[in-house]
Amino acid sequence: MKICVTVKQVPDPNLPMQVDPATHRLVRNPDQSILDPADEYGVETALRLVEEHGGEVVVVSMGPPSAADALRRAMAMGADRAILITDEALAGSDARATARALAAVIRGEQPDLVICAIEATDAYTGMVPGMLAELLDLPQLTFARQVAVEGQTVTVHRDIEGATQVLRAQLPALLTVTASIAEPRYPSFKGVMAAKRKPIDERDLASLGLEAGAVGAAGAAERVVALEEVREEKQGQMVTDDGTGSSVEAIVAFLERIQVV
Amino acid sequence: MATRRVWVWTELTDGAPQRPALELLTAARGLGEAAAVLLAPAGDEAIAALGAHGAAVVYHGDDAIYTQYAVEPQVAALAALIEAEAPDLLLFPSTFTARDVLARLAGRLGAGVIANATSVRFEGDRLLATVPYTGAYVATVTLEGPAPYLVQVRPKAYPVEPVGGQAEVRPVATALDPAACRVQVVETVPQVAEGPNLEEAEVIVAGGRGLGKAENFRLLEELARQLGGAVGASRAVVDAGWVPYSYQIGQTGKTVKPNLYIACGISGAIQHLAGMKGSKHVIAINQDPDAAIFEIADLGVVGDVLTIVPKLTERLAGR
Ligand SMILES: Cc1cc2nc3c(=O)[nH]c(=O)nc-3n(C[C@H](O)[C@H](O)[C@H](O)COP(=O)(O)OP(=O)(O)OC[C@H]3O[C@@H](n4cnc5c(N)ncnc54)[C@H](O)[C@@H]3O)c2cc1C
Ligand SMILES: Nc1ncnc2c1ncn2[C@@H]1O[C@H](COP(=O)(O)O)[C@@H](O)[C@H]1O
Numbered sequence: 001m002k003i004c005v006t007v008k009q010v011p012d013p014n015l016p017m018q019v020d021p022a023t024h025r026l027v028r029n030p031d032q033s034i035l036d037p038a039d040e041y042g043v044e045t046a047l048r049l050v051e052e053h054g055g056e057v058v059v060v061s062m063g064p065p066s067a068a069d070a071l072r073r074a075m076a077m078g079a080d081r082a083i084l085i086t087d088e089a090l091a092g093s094d095a096r097a098t099a100r101a102l103a104a105v106i107r108g109e110q111p112d113l114v115i116c117a118i119e120a121t122d123a124y125t126g127m128v129p130g131m132l133a134e135l136l137d138l139p140q141l142t143f144a145r146q147v148a149v150e151g152q153t154v155t156v157h158r159d160i161e162g163a164t165q166v167l168r169a170q171l172p173a174l175l176t177v178t179a180s181i182a183e184p185r186y187p188s189f190k191g192v193m194a195a196k197r198k199p200i201d202e203r204d205l206a207s208l209g210l211e212a213g214a215v216g217a218a219g220a221a222e223r224v225v226a227l228e229e230v231r232e233e234k235q236g237q238m239v240t241d242d243g244t245g246s247s248v249e250a251i252v253a254f255l256e257r258i259q260v261v
Numbered sequence: 262m263a264t265r266r267v268w269v270w271t272e273l274t275d276g277a278p279q280r281p282a283l284e285l286l287t288a289a290r291g292l293g294e295a296a297a298v299l300l301a302p303a304g305d306e307a308i309a310a311l312g313a314h315g316a317a318v319v320y321h322g323d324d325a326i327y328t329q330y331a332v333e334p335q336v337a338a339l340a341a342l343i344e345a346e347a348p349d350l351l352l353f354p355s356t357f358t359a360r361d362v363l364a365r366l367a368g369r370l371g372a373g374v375i376a377n378a379t380s381v382r383f384e385g386d387r388l389l390a391t392v393p394y395t396g397a398y399v400a401t402v403t404l405e406g407p408a409p410y411l412v413q414v415r416p417k418a419y420p421v422e423p424v425g426g427q428a429e430v431r432p433v434a435t436a437l438d439p440a441a442c443r444v445q446v447v448e449t450v451p452q453v454a455e456g457p458n459l460e461e462a463e464v465i466v467a468g469g470r471g472l473g474k475a476e477n478f479r480l481l482e483e484l485a486r487q488l489g490g491a492v493g494a495s496r497a498v499v500d501a502g503w504v505p506y507s508y509q510i511g512q513t514g515k516t517v518k519p520n521l522y523i524a525c526g527i528s529g530a531i532q533h534l535a536g537m538k539g540s541k542h543v544i545a546i547n548q549d550p551d552a553a554i555f556e557i558a559d560l561g562v563v564g565d566v567l568t569i570v571p572k573l574t575e576r577l578a579g580r
Binding site for chain 2: 019094125142164260
């Protein structure tokens, strides 16, 4: 079974985000960027499926040359090889432009499964996977918290509003996976060393056969026209509990004041 | 200029339109002629409710196929309907199904999408949407045409406003290609949720890593029951597997705006605040007097949740 996992390098979410006031784009400092934690679930899911059924895990990313670091991390976890779509003209891509570029590469790979995160930690539109499924003409099974492949059938368990659901389709298919699916493994020393020797295939626009106008800022439909910084603070009342529940009376008084009790 | 035609993607729960769709009908009415698109078997009450909330038209695909197969039949029907009717704008709520349908539809139309909007307006012919970004920024975003523009709106961005109208029903003909029915819905099991669900609750008791372990969520359930509220969670505890993803509140979870939000052992990361800071009243209980959650709390309690929450429940039960 061949599985393509889309992975993105994102600014370390534990550090404050910065936006360039001129371009309205997120500041992407390579030293402070990591493999999106949300994508580690997809990599882990793919590795487990291949451990069970045999096959190959290919990680695919679109981003600046430094995104190779995120791909190395995924390969240190165990992915077999990587493809990096990188080209100056790709900067400023929105979900539509990103899906086009990823589709161009994945189409050539003919995978049995494509696995994405439900949404990227930096842009969180959650639109790339569905667009990608459509461009690749694959059925999409989303928000998976459990996945199983038997023969050519893939079955997904997921939680939606007020219900749990089981979805089923035939391979090839595209999945999005949530954090509940599996605990991502931590790369071993051996894995890190092995990843250094694994190939990263770099692709530019020309090799994808995409028009410059279809991707990047030129191919983006969504444009930011203004950006404002917000700060909110309330001057609330503070009480300190003495360790025995002494604050309960203050809470009850507050609940009475706002007429909740 | 002709009246703009704005469509709202609608889903049902227990035969009634979901609240987010009713919210979006309020938005749609403000922008032009509102129509609801409902692709699911539905009774007269559902149609009447959509009319009563401002849908002048309900495009109704009354076929069981839409509950038996996910996404693709809905997208196929919607794409055909768009081609025939040429609406100006489609608004989608932030439900799981709506997100799936919207993304795939955008792929099919080759259109861009604005996701996570909290307001939508036109300036002349230009569509503008407000999109909060990471909680620290608010962006104004536009989309390149051609119409229809596709926008996904966060919950609670617009109020539900019954206006007492009546909708004209236009049946959506289904000539669906079996090849468009690839994702079979094998089963849907309603989760027996006690009390109100998160989106509708007037009181939310939310827990974070400060609860220490999964079992302690029981303490929040008891308090929530006492207050007639629902239980939510931070992402840290969802990632830890203590509660399902459907509990998550924040940037990548649900947006809630209850009358009262009680944050228990939650630090107040900006991504968590993004989903709850619209709450009318906030009580925060946290051991750390410097926790960020206190900056947006109306009542901040410095102390141990594991002591305070059970005492509070007991005190309220005794009233
Ligand atoms: C892109 C992105 C998206 C995200 N989306 C979300 C989201 O949608 N929702 C979300 O919640 N988070 C989200 N996060 C994660 C967020 O940044 C925080 O990591 C998370 O909210 C922290 O959860 P927490 O407050 O439960 O845990 P912590 O930050 O670990 O806080 C635990 C708190 O409990 C307090 N505490 C400990 N013990 C006790 C006790 N006995 N009594 C009282 N207090 C105690 C501590 O003082 C601390 O303040 C996102 C992060 C990123 C990068
Ligand atoms: N530039 C990218 N490179 C690789 N994968 C991506 C990229 N952008 C988005 N994705 C994938 O699509 C998912 C959803 O992204 P988004 O729609 O931007 O929230 C991500 O979690 C990734 O799995």
